[in-house]
Amino acid sequence: MSKQGVGVILLMLMSNMGFAANVAGVPALTLVDNGDGSQSYTVTIQVLALMTMLSFLPAIIMMMTSFTRIIVVFSILRQAMGLQQTPSNQILVGLALFLSLFIMTPVFEDVYENAAKPYMDEKIEAGVALDLAIVPFRRFMLSQTRETDMAIFLDLSKSAKNYASLEEIPMNIIIPAFVTSELKTAFQIGFLLFIPFLIIDLVVASVLMAMGMMMLSPLIVSLPFKIMLFVFVDGWAMIIGTVAASFGPV
Numbered sequence: 397m398s399k400q401g402v403g404v405i406l407l408m409l410m411s412n413m414g415f416a417a418n419v420a421g422v423p424a425l426t427l428v429d430n431g432d433g434s435q436s437y438t439v440t441i442q443v444l445a446l447m448t449m450l451s452f453l454p455a456i457i458m459m460m461t462s463f464t465r466i467i468v469v470f471s472i473l474r475q476a477m478g479l480q481q482t483p484s485n486q487i488l489v490g491l492a493l494f495l496s497l498f499i500m501t502p503v504f505e506d507v508y509e510n511a512a513k514p515y516m517d518e519k520i521e522a523g524v525a526l527d528l529a530i531v532p533f534r535r536f537m538l539s540q541t542r543e544t545d546m547a548i549f550l551d552l553s554k555s556a557k558n559y560a561s562l563e564e565i566p567m568n569i570i571i572p573a574f575v576t577s578e579l580k581t582a583f584q585i586g587f588l589l590f591i592p593f594l595i596i597d598l599v600v601a602s603v604l605m606a607m608g609m610m611m612l613s614p615l616i617v618s619l620p621f622k623i624m625l626f627v628f629v630d631g632w633a634m635i636i637g638t639v640a641a642s643f644g645p646v
Contacts, residue, residue, distance in 0.1 A: 472583070472585075473586070477619070495639070512529065593625075
């Protein structure tokens with residue numbers, strides 16, 4: 397993984413606690429007065445908080461990136477072909493993860509340049525860096541979220557506040573709206589993937605019925621034809637390219 401990706405992941409997992417850069421030693425807990433009425437913690441406490449926040453990493457990857465749409469499409473594709481365990485779940489998750497890193501590279505680079513790098517260079521505090529890191533993710537999620545899905549969660553939130561722009565909408569509304577839109581898009585793509593394989597199943601079943609071979613499962617006969625069709629059209633390259641292009645410019 398690139399240094400931008402590492403920096404972004406570390407930054408997204410950090411809490412809002414800042415720390416003084418010049419504090420020496422490793423005491424269990426030390427508070428430092430920043431001079432403006434606020435207090436910050438030592439690096440030791442931040443590392444402990446960072447390790448605790450690692451449990452949120454899977455949720456961040458699944459709910460705030462392109463991972464959800466990709467893994468759902470791959471799962472539907474495997475089901476459409478009639479393959480229960482091939483490719484395995486580990487292969488599909490790994491492929492979806494690295495394809496998500498490829499798609500999200502512009503977002504990660506933006507976060508690294510504007511938030512992670514200044515923070516690691518001790519130019520900005522952790523809270524400021526976290527606010528700056530959220531901006532590219534907000535922009536990405538809003539670009540993939542349907543207005544109808546956003547309106548649903550705005551209505552469910554029962555908030556009396558009227559947001560003048562998308563930038564004012566809080567993340568607790570954007571994230572579920574984004575995930576809902578991703579699931580809808582993934583199922584639409586999956587439906588289109590199902591059609592050619594369904595046609596093959598229907599043709600094979602009709603031929604077997606006409607030949608009186610009703611005891612032979614059509615799935616056994618149609619599976620080689622579906623695999624052959626998928627290979628001939630270079631299916632993996634076509635599907636991966638289509639899913640990646642469905643996000644548009646990030």
